[in-house]
Amino acid sequence: MRALFVRDLRLALRAGGGFGLGLAFFLIVVVLVPFSVGPEPALLARIAPGVLWLGALLSCLLSLDRLLAVDFEDGALDLLATSPLPLEGIVVVKAAAHWVTTGLPLVLVAPVLGVLLNLPAPGFGVLVLSLGIGTPALSTIGAFGAALTVGIKRGGLLLSLLVLPLYVPTLIFGAEAARRAVLGLDVSTPLMLLGGITAGVLAFMPFAAGVVLRVNLR
Amino acid sequence: MELTVTDLAVGRGGVPVLAGVSFAVAPGAALVLRGPNGAGKTTLLRTVAGLQEPMAGTVHGAEDRVAYAAHADGIKGALSVAENLAFWASVFGQSDIEAALRAFDLEALRNRRAAALSAGQKRRLGLARMRVTGRAIWVLDEPTVSLDAASVALFAEAVRAHLAAGGMALIATHIDLGLDAQVLDVAPFRAPAQAMAAADEVFL
Amino acid sequence: MSLWEYANPVKFLRLSERVMPWLWVGAALCLVVGLVWGFFFTPDDFRQGSTVKIIYLHVPAALMAINAWFMMLVASLIWIIRRHHVSALAARAAAPVGVVMTLIALFTGAIWGQPMWGTWWAWDPRLTSFLILFLFYLGYVALWEAIEDPDTAADLTSILCLVGTVFAVLSRYAVNFWNQGLHQGASLSLDKEENVADVFYQPLLVCIGGFVLLFFALVLYRTGTEIRVRRTRALMAREASGAPLRTEGV
Numbered sequence: 001m002r003a004l005f006v007r008d009l010r011l012a013l014r015a016g017g018g019f020g021l022g023l024a025f026f027l028i029v030v031v032l033v034p035f036s037v038g039p040e041p042a043l044l045a046r047i048a049p050g051v052l053w054l055g056a057l058l059s060c061l062l063s064l065d066r067l068l069a070v071d072f073e074d075g076a077l078d079l080l081a082t083s084p085l086p087l088e089g090i091v092v093v094k095a096a097a098h099w100v101t102t103g104l105p106l107v108l109v110a111p112v113l114g115v116l117l118n119l120p121a122p123g124f125g126v127l128v129l130s131l132g133i134g135t136p137a138l139s140t141i142g143a144f145g146a147a148l149t150v151g152i153k154r155g156g157l158l159l160s161l162l163v164l165p166l167y168v169p170t171l172i173f174g175a176e177a178a179r180r181a182v183l184g185l186d187v188s189t190p191l192m193l194l195g196g197i198t199a200g201v202l203a204f205m206p207f208a209a210g211v212v213l214r215v216n217l218r
Numbered sequence: 219m220e221l222t223v224t225d226l227a228v229g230r231g232g233v234p235v236l237a238g239v240s241f242a243v244a245p246g247a248a249l250v251l252r253g254p255n256g257a258g259k260t261t262l263l264r265t266v267a268g269l270q271e272p273m274a275g276t277v278h279g280a281e282d283r284v285a286y287a288a289h290a291d292g293i294k295g296a297l298s299v300a301e302n303l304a305f306w307a308s309v310f311g312q313s314d315i316e317a318a319l320r321a322f323d324l325e326a327l328r329n330r331r332a333a334a335l336s337a338g339q340k341r342r343l344g345l346a347r348m349r350v351t352g353r354a355i356w357v358l359d360e361p362t363v364s365l366d367a368a369s370v371a372l373f374a375e376a377v378r379a380h381l382a383a384g385g386m387a388l389i390a391t392h393i394d395l396g397l398d399a400q401v402l403d404v405a406p407f408r409a410p411a412q413a414m415a416a417a418d419e420v421f422l
Numbered sequence: 423m424s425l426w427e428y429a430n431p432v433k434f435l436r437l438s439e440r441v442m443p444w445l446w447v448g449a450a451l452c453l454v455v456g457l458v459w460g461f462f463f464t465p466d467d468f469r470q471g472s473t474v475k476i477i478y479l480h481v482p483a484a485l486m487a488i489n490a491w492f493m494m495l496v497a498s499l500i501w502i503i504r505r506h507h508v509s510a511l512a513a514r515a516a517a518p519v520g521v522v523m524t525l526i527a528l529f530t531g532a533i534w535g536q537p538m539w540g541t542w543w544a545w546d547p548r549l550t551s552f553l554i555l556f557l558f559y560l561g562y563v564a565l566w567e568a569i570e571d572p573d574t575a576a577d578l579t580s581i582l583c584l585v586g587t588v589f590a591v592l593s594r595y596a597v598n599f600w601n602q603g604l605h606q607g608a609s610l611s612l613d614k615e616e617n618v619a620d621v622f623y624q625p626l627l628v629c630i631g632g633f634v635l636l637f638f639a640l641v642l643y644r645t646g647t648e649i650r651v652r653r654t655r656a657l658m659a660r661e662a663s664g665a666p667l668r669t670e671g672v
Contacts, residue, residue, distance in 0.1 A: 075290025
């Protein structure tokens, strides 16, 4: 399992795009927002938590269609399926590698982009915390979507259509926590609910993904 | 423990292609599958490897003992030859890749990025992977595609060494590897027309 | 004799063909009676005026939109557990009907909301939940369309339906948490106190009955079509392979 994790990280690093592309996309989305709604600081401050969450979510989505498809096309997935690793474990490792190469960098740069959007000071900590709790769920749900569409040619668009509705609860609780922090309200409820969803997703989604992957490999 | 296949029926997309296939491969023995394109050799091998369910019959003694190599090698171009092998070795809980590099004459290429290999060299790397798995049953689908004569000899030698060590091999191939192996022609096992159409029988 | 006998596609087709005319007639009858009664023979609401009458389309459509998904969930479970083809095909057949029901509920809701709330659309929890349900339907239908092998498609969509159900319920509560709404309470409940007045209630029940019958008629009809498509495939495969055709037909 660790070998697969290390390999995926190494591939993401060497292929260049791995770390950089998602981050660049996140940056561009955030930069485009003031162009579309106007530069007024009060308005930007109000929408900043939501925009940052939405940007992070879309950046996560960007690399999902290659998550399993590459290994499927070059035959590595067939070989992994005959190896001692369970398919569920493979999905977990792939999702974890995706989180480390995509989700974690997003969490780390989010405060910097928060400055661009005039995010009020009390929002920073909770924004990072909520992204930190929520993005693992995004990667795992995404891995399920990738497993569903792995056999479909040009499944990228379909993947987005399937995965985005599944992102709704995570987005609502994550963005709500950050929004409440900005307003100086109590954030423990949305954060706990967000954590609950992530925990549930981490516990059950790999099994669903393993089942659909097995169906797609046969 | 020998590999026993009893009255096996295999299918593609719910349509049976082979039926009634039975054979046994004892430790130290190899079985070569022959048959025209589309006869179902790949489907049979995938079923033995456990990638798909048999439609009928049983495969005995294959679980967690198969190393499978298909047309696609699963080689990552961004990793070096040694890294590719070391990855598969550790996935299968092994660590030694030197013997495999030697057996397939890849030592000089060990630090070359796999993307820079020729088709034949990639194929050799794909086959070297079999050696690092430590698995007893090699299931090989057209292993000699894009190999030159010298590489084919290397490969045959590696298979012989594997068999001599008590391993088994199940190979679908058209060329003569010079192995002392049983040959199974799958053509007679083509699923009868009735069975082929019976896939959707319930709708008739 | 067990109910599962009708899991055989041929038997299912024969039965559904006998039942369907009654369903169509019943649906037409209920809808005509219910809608005419509701539209022309009920008084205007003292607060909402005649706009209230859209309830006779809105409530039944919304009910069926949710029930259609529920039916797909049950059918998916039956496919996963017992692998009856009819079940998977019925789930496939129900999805577009559910999509249309969701759309009707959303559009009639907008038409009702405009005079009542002064807006076509509000991000009210109920409205939002329906919009999310609509997205789930779209994904489900798209996945069915994208996969060629019917059994693989049935397997994958069944799992998607199960996972989707969990997330749809989660979304419902998340949305509730996110915004308290404008929408009035449920129009119907088993607990009589909260119900709309009897004058509106009786034609509404007739309309709901009509929508239920219409739903079953549409699903049976579409399932029959799906079965015939598979049957044609099977016959063509048999002809291509040169095997003798069994003549017993439907």
